[in-house]
Amino acid sequence: MVVVMKASAGQQEIAALVRRFEEMGLEVGVTNGIGCTILGLVGDTASLDSGKISMEPSVERVMRVQEPYKKANRKFHPEDTQIVVGNAKIGAGAFSVIAGPCSVESEEQVTGIARDAKKAGATLLRGGAFKPRTSPYSFQGMGVEGLDLLLHAKQATGLPIVSEIMSPRMVDEFEQKVDVVQVGARNMQNFDLLKEVGRMSKPILLKRGLSNSYEEWIMSAEYIMSEGNENVILCERGIRTFETYTRNTLDVSAIPAIKKMSHLPVIIDPSHAAGMSWMVEPLAMAAIAAGADGLMIEVHNDPPNAKCDGQQSLTPAQFGTLMEKVEALVALSGKELIK
Amino acid sequence: MVVVMKASAGQQEIAALVRRFEEMGLEVGVTNGIGCTILGLVGDTASLDSGKISMEPSVERVMRVQEPYKKANRKFHPEDTQIVVGNAKIGAGAFSVIAGPCSVESEEQVTGIARDAKKAGATLLRGGAFKPRTSPYSFQGMGVEGLDLLLHAKQATGLPIVSEIMSPRMVDEFEQKVDVVQVGARNMQNFDLLKEVGRMSKPILLKRGLSNSYEEWIMSAEYIMSEGNENVILCERGIRTFETYTRNTLDVSAIPAIKKMSHLPVIIDPSHAAGMSWMVEPLAMAAIAAGADGLMIEVHNDPPNAKCDGQQSLTPAQFGTLMEKVEALVALSGKELIK
């Protein structure tokens, strides 16, 4: 941590502050100059509250030097983490595709889509049973019944299930029925929920919040990991910017950035980023080329009659075409497409 | 709703679509021109899914004309709503100030601050018992014990309590102990929690999310209201922009905008917007001048040793000075300061 003293800070004030830091067991280096004194602090600074120090009357500014995350930090865990679920592998050179409808609507619908998705090369089935909707008057999902329909589809196809949890009271239900538990963008900083899923045995797919920084996103993973669940998949799904043409703005830089900061796998959801089915393919391709470890794609048998997000869903046929291109590009990028 | 047809749409396709809308009981007006046909739909369009219609092969674009919110809509409820809690009144010409520490730390701390805040003119006591923190390694609040200390402070001063709920499992606890239940910015679209607090008997203070539009914010109020709880106070606390000098960017335009869109009261939290105590006063003044119905201010007896957000907290003395200015400006703006 670096503490910049005010020009008006006297030598006594500086000495007192230095002493306080040293008493905390920190190394303190002092650089004195005309009108500016800088303190460099080294040691276990994670316990220091920079806000508090910045309130000292003699302090002008405090700058953190070390990352506030540990378990998710690549520095302390240089090897890529790989998440294995059923046949799917995500990370450390393995690339998997999650596909399925925005929301579960019926047994035929979800099982049919699961069959088509599997045939095309998906290894995980997504499907929403509890749906976060902007309006209370929109379809809110089938609830527990939706989870049961996903289980049927799993029995029929062998594809493990990814589904979004919205409430801590559903933890037991999800622990029993779901293979990968998704925390949605709007709940990325629902810390109560993060702690709960951190005590589950299932991998967590953590979507990035609409306007959350890379560091905040990793800190939310850290919440989960600090409770004991180290199987976290990060999923970029577009951020909110001034541009309104697309539903969100896909931030592909997140892929190389997160890979530098953390050892956790990163996948991309081009469907929510674009909000329009015709843009899913170019964004999916961009994600692979930038180094993503997987994709999450919305597929629906009848998009114009989907109960939610039909306009961004691919038909099974379109998904099949996409997967051929995915396969070629994953191969070129040196990763293994798990099928 | 307005449906713009593709230039390539044939007369038959247009006619079929018109028929479908008419069968739904809607009035449909057709404007034909070279290379462009526009359908105007009037009637109960709330049940129409614009995403679905936009997927029709002959449709280029769909534009909503009516607001998706009802209970919170000023059009259907022209009178200002006023929330009354203890002596405090918020809205419809009444202005109240909520003050207190970021987090409850001890009985003396919170009761002392409550006494000072009341003396200076606050009519509600805020205090965090459950704290949403970016890091799992930061102080997470005293929990239920914190609520009990707030109750002590209430008994000592008569000030009703505002505190943040983070989990649906805490609903009973908050129903018994808290007078105004706060939903934080990070939970603005935690729809599960919104539904829960919508079934409570206590007024809800709903903070705007970091990057949520006015409409999304009102839709979250609509979630609460649609469950039966129509006592919602909206609180702007700064949005996330590219500017990093301030913690967030206070959006004062939210005040006149929300007042035009909705009948619900709007208050401002300048402490979280600025993130720096020296900026609280100018932002508080701006809020009053722009027409806010109240303020929420962080006050701490010992900011440099506060367990959270000390750098944005006022001392009781600073709060006292601020309240004198608040009083003068509220008077000038034609509202009544409740004390």
Added chain:
Amino acid sequence: MVVVMKASAGQQEIAALVRRFEEMGLEVGVTNGIGCTILGLVGDTASLDSGKISMEPSVERVMRVQEPYKKANRKFHPEDTQIVVGNAKIGAGAFSVIAGPCSVESEEQVTGIARDAKKAGATLLRGGAFKPRTSPYSFQGMGVEGLDLLLHAKQATGLPIVSEIMSPRMVDEFEQKVDVVQVGARNMQNFDLLKEVGRMSKPILLKRGLSNSYEEWIMSAEYIMSEGNENVILCERGIRTFETYTRNTLDVSAIPAIKKMSHLPVIIDPSHAAGMSWMVEPLAMAAIAAGADGLMIEVHNDPPNAKCDGQQSLTPAQFGTLMEKVEALVALSGKELIK
């Protein structure tokens, strides 16, 4: 400046870098710790290129400690700057209002508005002769003829003129005819134009760019000042955010922030920020309450037939009503309204 070394940096590399900095005449303090070495640099670090240093193989990160601006920096010029033009005074306790049409349309129009504006209390006349329009097919302003019509209005009323320059080739024309030269938001980083107006003898009104930080804005003022023209007025007119309800988002925090960073006066243009005439009053009030040194308001005799931005223009009558409220609030805030 602070240089954080990589964990892998060897003692020899560190020593070599320290020597290099010392040879540049800088004081260097070294803080050594396990896995982290921090160098604090004090002295004339303005000439150091942090980007370059960050490229050293042994360096992890470089953090600037001092502001990159000098002439605009309050640290080196603690007194408020006041700009005086005709009767108008802006800054250092004096508050002036600039009013007039978005664009000059005819002699009667601009002289009539000038008379009304003066009567209501404005001390400067704004009017666009060269208009920056998003579309090449929109009205582009009357050009030099517009400046001449402004001069007529000045002769009729005594109000000095504020008008926007868009090209360095117009510098002589503006030097002769205009009293305050406006640089628009879209040209805030048109560095060629900044240097040109920096050599003019007239005060410059520098609008903040749509997505420029406070520091970038002050650096653009520094461009003007570094060429010799120290009379710069900063004007906040709304920034671009995700919110689309308003044309832009007025950032009132800019007022206290700029006043802390710089000695230059700050005024607010609520008309462009809101983009809707009914929102001009609350935003103008907020600006005064937050400490602004002046306002810039669009006034038009016939808004529905204005050649540009009619929807955000006040009528002379509305402006008169606004000025009464402005007067009361400026008085309360302890500034002097210049009339």
Added chain:
Amino acid sequence: MVVVMKASAGQQEIAALVRRFEEMGLEVGVTNGIGCTILGLVGDTASLDSGKISMEPSVERVMRVQEPYKKANRKFHPEDTQIVVGNAKIGAGAFSVIAGPCSVESEEQVTGIARDAKKAGATLLRGGAFKPRTSPYSFQGMGVEGLDLLLHAKQATGLPIVSEIMSPRMVDEFEQKVDVVQVGARNMQNFDLLKEVGRMSKPILLKRGLSNSYEEWIMSAEYIMSEGNENVILCERGIRTFETYTRNTLDVSAIPAIKKMSHLPVIIDPSHAAGMSWMVEPLAMAAIAAGADGLMIEVHNDPPNAKCDGQQSLTPAQFGTLMEKVEALVALSGKELIK
């Protein structure tokens, strides 16, 4: 265009407005419903000012249906535009790479880099002679001398030159010496400059502004095209968002979006987007995969000693490695890499 009437609008007011539109030669369709009347306007609505109409007392809202751009609009020009300069071809299936230093520093520097870039497969040489810098105290470029050094490099290698113009007074100089004239992000809405380069005979490379929408960007191209110069290349270089880890946020969605809206070619500058050399490769790959028509890459012989932007520059060796990957991916994506 669609005009939504206020609920309070009387039949007479509506009829009067309809008559006015019809007198302008427009088709007007009226949809009447309880509490809502919608007018659909078809015809030459480009001349209508939506702001003006929205000010009619009986009008609630006006929505544009047609794009405000013509010459750049794919609807009126379905074929891809291809720009040909020297050996380079950009667009319509041809992919070219522009490479070179951020700024020209010496003859050896720029000619050396040009040789290396050509060998690796670049077909255009970039180099800044006039540099837009945030600080007036930073290196501002070599000016006209820099253009002459670029000409030397062109003579030595045959590579045509891309360089940024910052002032309308430099138009003649650039017309003579430069092959592709770049308009920088900060000048994207410097309309005076756009008109000037619209009268040049050389292709214009128009960078997207830091916070400009796709539509505004295309409207700036329209400014150039409306003056007669239809050879415009659009270049995405990252937008400004809340995320500060990267210098800017590369918006890959711009590629498919612009290709749908316009027939103009789109290239990507991953160097400025990332601001860090190690991130250039993944972003370049993402751009190709998303369908870009070319890349613009900063290459420097000695990045740590570059006069500007060294931290985002590749060495010639790194550029060579990148070009091998570029070649493979362009081939896979079905475009032809021009070498």
